[in-house]
Amino acid sequence: MPAMNVELRHLRAFVAVADAANFTRAAEALRIAQPSLSYTIRQLEGQLGFRLLARTTRATSLTPAGETFLVEARAVLARFEEAVGLARRMAVGEVGTLRVGYLIGAVVDLVPAIMRAFADRYPELDVELVEYDFSVPRCGLDTGETDVAIVRPPLELSGVRELTLRTEGCVACVPERHPVAGQTEVDVARLLDEPIVAAPGAGRWRDSWILNDVRDEPATVACEAATFEAELQAVALGRGLSIVPASAGRFYVRPGVRFVPITDLPECTVAVACRADAPPAARNFAEVAVRTAKEAAGHRS
Known part of the structure; x- marks a missing residue:
């Protein structure tokens, strides 16, 4: 079978004509000229090698092959939109997996509150929480084992942003x-x-x-x-x-x-830290951690 060059614009044009059963109305819905729409449909049929639409001077209808193709074309467009939506949510840190490290004993009263607040804000993120002891004070940030961590500075790590959660004597x-x-x-x-x-x-x-x-x-x-x-x-x-x-x-x-x-x-400090190249979810976690710490401090005062 020869390679085909079918694009999403072809599928959208075909679905629009099938829905409207009319080239003029479909062109208006797509905001393109009718000749351009007709040319796009001819391109699609030429690539496929069979007719999708039966045209008369009065109406436009689907051929049997067109009816079958319409079902799959809708599925392809829906799947594409789903993929775009998922990728967009991944890009802003709303879905995926986030690896969070924390130093043993660091704000033990605050960590549960941070985790709850983050889960409430980003319920579809899978969070892997790892505790580190005093032999690993950088909590995996230096090795890439974690994306973000609750630590006690100093870390002596370049390219890592630290946001203070609490200071104490x-x-x-x-x-x-x-x-x-x-x-x-x-x-x-x-x-x-x-x-x-x-x-x-x-x-x-x-x-x-x-x-x-x-x-x-x-x-x-x-x-x-x-x-x-x-x-x-x-x-x-x-x-x-x-x-x-x-x-x-x-x-x-x-x-x-x-x-x-x-x-x-x-005074010593507890901070939330993440690398400059950390995923967006790590920055989201840091923002939630800082906000939660401020709220907790307000309740104590």
């Missing part, structure tokens, strides 16, 4: 018998000679949580812990202290440890 997590355990606050200088529990790995993120940014000498690392559970257990056993966000004192209370606010450390 830092506290010292110390054994319950530690000399500062009963204090209402403590200066960071008081903590620098103590052994400290660190996240696995290396880099600025780990350094910031073991206070290397404010030390003259590197920290004495007592042990490493990849989760809050492991970290608090190490502190409770007296192996060292740790530096944690203030929210840890609310969500990770454990026997044997105390949380003491640090007066002179900068």
Whole structure:
């Protein structure tokens, strides 16, 4: 069978004539000249090799082949419109799959609210949620495992946009018998000679949580812990202290440890981050996350 060059315009023209049963009315509906419409139909019939329409001076009707072709032509046009609509929705981030990472312990009270708000706004998106421990603070953004992530900066990643969700103070997590355990606050200088529990790995993120940014000498690392559970257990056993966000004192209370606010450390941040080349759904998620965080902050105030 020779190759055919049938275009959507041919199908639309044919369906219009079939619906109107008249070339003049069909041309008016398509907003084209009648001679142009007649030429388009002749092109289509020439490509197909058979007649679709029976024309007389009084009426235009479908041939038996035309009746069969009309059903399929309508189906092709409907499927095309469906494909265009689906692709358009994909392009604006309304459908598809979104891979979301989040750092363990980061805004544990806010993550469920963000996920619910996002599901309400984009119900046809399939969201894959992955939790990362302290050994992977970039939460898959650097490897492409995730499209967007809820993280605690600094990430040290180029081409990544960060939007702040929350800021909070830092506290010292110390054994319950530690000399500062009963204090209402403590200066960071008081903590620098103590052994400290660190996240696995290396880099600025780990350094910031073991206070290397404010030390003259590197920290004495007592042990490493990849989760809050492991970290608090190490502190409770007296192996060292740790530096944690203030929210840890609310969500990770454990026997044997105390949380003491640090007066002179900068606040730490939770952010939603995505790469510059992330899919539109990732940017949509970031917008929903920021809006949800602002709403939650308003309710708390």
